Amino acid sequence: MLLTADIVPVVLATGATARVNKRVAPRFRVGDRVRVRNHNPLTHTRLPGYLRGKRGIVETDYGVFAFPDTHAHGLGDKAQHCYSVRFTAREVWGATASERDTLRVDVFDDYLDLD
Amino acid sequence: MYFPNEINLSRDGHRGKPVNPVQILEKRGNSMPVPHNAKPESEPALRVRALEAILAEKGLIDSKALDALVDTYEHKIGPRNGAKVVARAWADPAYKQRLMTDATAAIKELGFSGLQGEDMVVVENTPEVHNLVVCTLCSCYPWPTLGLPPNWYKSAPYRARAVSDPRSVLKEFGTELPDTVEVRIWDTTAELRYLVLPERPSGTENLSEEQLAELVTRDSMIGVTKI
Amino acid sequence: MHGIHDIGGMHGIGPIAPEENEPVFHEEWEGRAFGLFGATYVFAGYTVDEFRHAIEHIEPAHYLESSYYEHWLFAFEALLIKRGIVTREELDARVALLRKEAE
Numbered sequence: 001m002l003l004t005a006d007i008v009p010v011v012l013a014t015g016a017t018a019r020v021n022k023r024v025a026p027r028f029r030v031g032d033r034v035r036v037r038n039h040n041p042l043t044h045t046r047l048p049g050y051l052r053g054k055r056g057i058v059e060t061d062y063g064v065f066a067f068p069d070t071h072a073h074g075l076g077d078k079a080q081h082c083y084s085v086r087f088t089a090r091e092v093w094g095a096t097a098s099e100r101d102t103l104r105v106d107v108f109d110d111y112l113d114l115d
Numbered sequence: 116m117y118f119p120n121e122i123n124l125s126r127d128g129h130r131g132k133p134v135n136p137v138q139i140l141e142k143r144g145n146s147m148p149v150p151h152n153a154k155p156e157s158e159p160a161l162r163v164r165a166l167e168a169i170l171a172e173k174g175l176i177d178s179k180a181l182d183a184l185v186d187t188y189e190h191k192i193g194p195r196n197g198a199k200v201v202a203r204a205w206a207d208p209a210y211k212q213r214l215m216t217d218a219t220a221a222i223k224e225l226g227f228s229g230l231q232g233e234d235m236v237v238v239e240n241t242p243e244v245h246n247l248v249v250c251t252l253c254s255c256y257p258w259p260t261l262g263l264p265p266n267w268y269k270s271a272p273y274r275a276r277a278v279s280d281p282r283s284v285l286k287e288f289g290t291e292l293p294d295t296v297e298v299r300i301w302d303t304t305a306e307l308r309y310l311v312l313p314e315r316p317s318g319t320e321n322l323s324e325e326q327l328a329e330l331v332t333r334d335s336m337i338g339v340t341k342i
Numbered sequence: 343m344h345g346i347h348d349i350g351g352m353h354g355i356g357p358i359a360p361e362e363n364e365p366v367f368h369e370e371w372e373g374r375a376f377g378l379f380g381a382t383y384v385f386a387g388y389t390v391d392e393f394r395h396a397i398e399h400i401e402p403a404h405y406l407e408s409s410y411y412e413h414w415l416f417a418f419e420a421l422l423i424k425r426g427i428v429t430r431e432e433l434d435a436r437v438a439l440l441r442k443e444a445e
Contacts, residue, residue, distance in 0.1 A: 003380055012229050016390070018390075169436055181373075
């Protein structure tokens with residue numbers, strides 16, 4: 001498809017959601033204590049290295065999205081739930097971190113295990 | 116600010132290079148273009164020109180579409196959109212409720228939607244909680260409400276420190292928070308896009324929605340400042 | 343991949359030093375690079391994930407030293423060359439020609 005100036009506004013207003021309209025069972029529920037997997041592929045991932053092995057709590061289930069790890073390599077969308085997971089700053093960064101501050105990271109189902 | 120013992124990577128990624136003449140002219144409000152032979156074209160500029168020309172010659176792209184995209188994000192889509200969302204939320208409790216329940220739909224009510232804002236989440240500042248948004252892995256940012264991100268948001272220093280030492284980051288922006296306030300850092304690792312709803316300043320009860328919107332800064336909607 | 347882009351929490355990176363009243367594009371070529379994303383995305387069929395991953399392969403020192411839209415340019419070139427839409431030789435030849443014209 002050729003992008004022409006006249007269709008730019010509608011293309012921008014529509015966007016390209018990563019949500020997938022598939023029924024996929026979530027492995028976790030809001031309130032679950034989870035532990036981030038030691039997931040460290042050489043290929044694409046949206047799991048930041050600083051989060052591997054950390055313990056958190058599922059705050060929100062955002063629904064079903066394409067999985068970047070496979071989607072980046074033409075291996076399909078492997079649709080799965082994406083969650084907002086809450087971590088304490090101390091859990092992630094150690095004793096020098098604030099005892100009050102928290103991190104909220106968007107984490108895919110495949111990055112997590114029940115703690 | 117130059118820290119001799121640290122690599123200064125904040126100035127557009129270049130090691131300690133001076134601000135270029137075009138930036139100085141723009142800061143002075145000088146709208147005259149820099150004369151063609153004032154400085155040699157940089158390598159990235161040549162490569163972009165080459166790529167655009169070749170793709171256009173092959174009939175794969177239309178340069179006028181590029182013109183439209185540039186024009187849109189330079190002049191039409193920017194933080195004034197997000198400011199309107201914030202002002203509406205402050206002025207209208209029912210709208211605020213809708214915004215906190217389904218931000219994408221509520222933001223679309225005001226006419227803002229689409230690319231890099233398909234799945235919005237609004238996070239509210241309160242006296243107890245201060246929100247800060249970052250994308251450590253790249254530069255994800257809610258374009259329909261804030262436009263394109265500033266260089267500092269996309270650069271290594273902010274991405275490295277916002278998530279691990281947010282209070283020192285806030286301090287660099289002149290924002291100090293007591294220890295009793297929880298700083299909540301949102302790392303935009305997936306396709307949700309976050310917008311901070313700043314606290315409404317006191318003494319603004321009699322302002323119109325338009326006047327309220329004028330108070331809202333881009334930096335407050337990222338979370339590096341309060342209003 | 344745990345590459346240089348995966349920078350959350352790294353120490354010693356330096357001050358943020360935000361620029362006041364920063365323009366959306368600092369140079370004209372940045373605007374063109376930005377526009378190229380939309381224009382190439384719709385015909386080349388790559389995903390945003392693939393685009394991001396291309397950037398992750400930039401050599402680490404170069405990633406830190408180059409500007410944001412240079413990262414995009416790197417990704418466009420990599421993705422379009424990989425798909426056989428342009429070749430490195432074509433791009434280099436055109437750059438050489440443009441450089442000559444500017445003299």
